[in-house]
Amino acid sequence: MRRKEQWDEIPVSMPLLIKLFGASWYFTRYLFFRGQKGAELVDHALEENFSSDRFIARLAPAVQEPDPEQGFERLRLLKNELMLQILLVHLEGRLDQEQTERHLTMLADVALEMALRISGLHEATGCRLAVLGMGRMAGYEMTFGSDLDLIFLFEAEMDEIVAATSRKVRLLLRHLAAASSAGLLYEVDMRLRPHGTAGALLTSNRAFLEYHREEKEIWERQMMTRCRCVYDERHLGQDTLTQVQSYIYTDYDAEYLRREIAAMRQRVLNEKGSPRNKFDIKRGKGGIMDIDFLTHYLQLKHGAEVVGLRTCSTRQALRVLAEARLLTSDVVGTLLQAYAFLKTVESCVRLFDMKPISTIPADHRENAAPAMATGFGRDTEAFMENYLATTRTVRGEFEIIFAEP
Missing domain, CATH: 1.20.120.330 (Nucleotidyltransferases  domain 2)
Structure with missing residues (x-):
């Protein structure tokens, strides 16, 4: 039975709560911010089934919010609920480091898709979009505090559509990195896109292929060993990466x-x-x-x-x-x-x-x-x-x- 306190309710699992307080000030703040819901999250963490389908079900209400600002705030709240519960199961010793990293990366994949939907970028008319995750995200090796290394690919015929999509991507990036009382989603790093910070925010699939078809520095080949399509519309990303692989895994001196x-x-x-x-x-x-x-x-x-x-x-x-x-x-x-x-x-x-x-x-x-x-x-x-x-x-x-x- 829970004991009533000023901040609302204390979880039944006090030893787990103490572990959390010792491990993370970020999630300690978050837990107190959630009040009674926080106690429920702690008590039910060990029963949670972490899977992509479950993450989608838990995060989907954010997409249903009528306003994008409200949608992103709800997404921050729900994503941090799930990350807290992954942490609790990890602290309890039921997830090893590799399993924890896989669950955190799966959560990031789903949270990004929900953010794309809230931003109006999902299946936008006249444009195919794909998002490539680089580095730790690509290898399902994200830890707590990992950022998202992203590259956005598109296929569109009209400049007006590309410009509109770019505006939506900028809005998406701003919301992803914005912090609120509900916490934050993810810091985002776009420096690995073609031509780095001097490059366009969106890269056409043709330009991406041409860029990697040319002879590149070895460090760029290294970078591309850690590249995974994390969001894909009608196979744009996967088809592109399949072609790029022949340039990455080739005969070297x-x-x-x-x-x-x-x-x-x-x-x-x-x-x-x-x-x-x-x-x-x-x-x-x-x-x-x-x-x-x-x-x-x-x-x-x-x-x-x-x-x-x-x-x-x-x-x-x-x-x-x-x-x-x-x-x-x-x-x-x-x-x-x-x-x-x-x-x-x-x-x-x-x-x-x-x-x-x-x-x-x-x-x-x-x-x-x-x-x-x-x-x-x-x-x-x-x-x-x-x-x-x-x-x-x-x-x-x-x-x-x-x-x-």
Whole structure:
């Protein structure tokens, strides 16, 4: 039985509530904002069935609002309900890191589709639209606080329709990133579109194909290994990506490929990988990016022959590398374990206020939350020892794979 309090009702599951308060200030605020509904969300989280169909059913009421402003506010409210419940099940230990990331990405896919509908972009007259999700979204590897890396493709004959669609997309992007008392939807990054920030907001499918048909820098080929159609009208996106894949997974000069990817990784490391008095979980030596880059390299090197490597998921690519005996099962097992650990740490530090943070303090005493999240309890020193050992191991494997022949 719940006990009445000033803020309304207290959930029955007090231990789970305490875990939530310790893990996320963002969702603590959200829970108190929801009052009695918040208590219900906590109590029923462990019974929830997380699937695309369920997410659609839960978010659909936002599309029915008569005004787009109201629709987006309702969508923020409902999306954060579901994200809160995913977090609660994760905190209870019923979802591992990989499962949690998959559910968060599925939620992002559905929330984006609902946002497109609210914006009037769904099946608009005279225009076919597709949205490509890049990076973590492409690989079903989003964590709490992940943004949406998007590219918008279109096919339309009339300039007036393109202009109207562009206006609607700008409105969509503004609403996606807007915060309110109900929280926010997602930060959006459009820099991966052709020509980056200098490029058009919308790219025609023909221009997209032509752009990638031309000889590109290796980093752009890397980027395209993490590209998935997350919204598609009449197969525009999927047909386009099918053609693009033949440009991505082709025959490369192996030595040139190795040098270019190693040089790009070193550039990132030099510019962003060594913050003062901190460790960078993502960009630092032995961090997440080391695993990503070595995987990109082997995908591009062998993807023309090994079709299974044409996946957007780092984890799946590593598993295929083991199956194809391009890496030993021991090495892949080590990398997968390290990836899960590092992504758990990253998710933990981002979760507190839903910000894209990727660093932890170098002083082990300041790492109570990630120590708890990774199973070390209050032993922050043991956590830091494991973190450093993990990154040393990852960096060692990276250097072996990228060693000069």
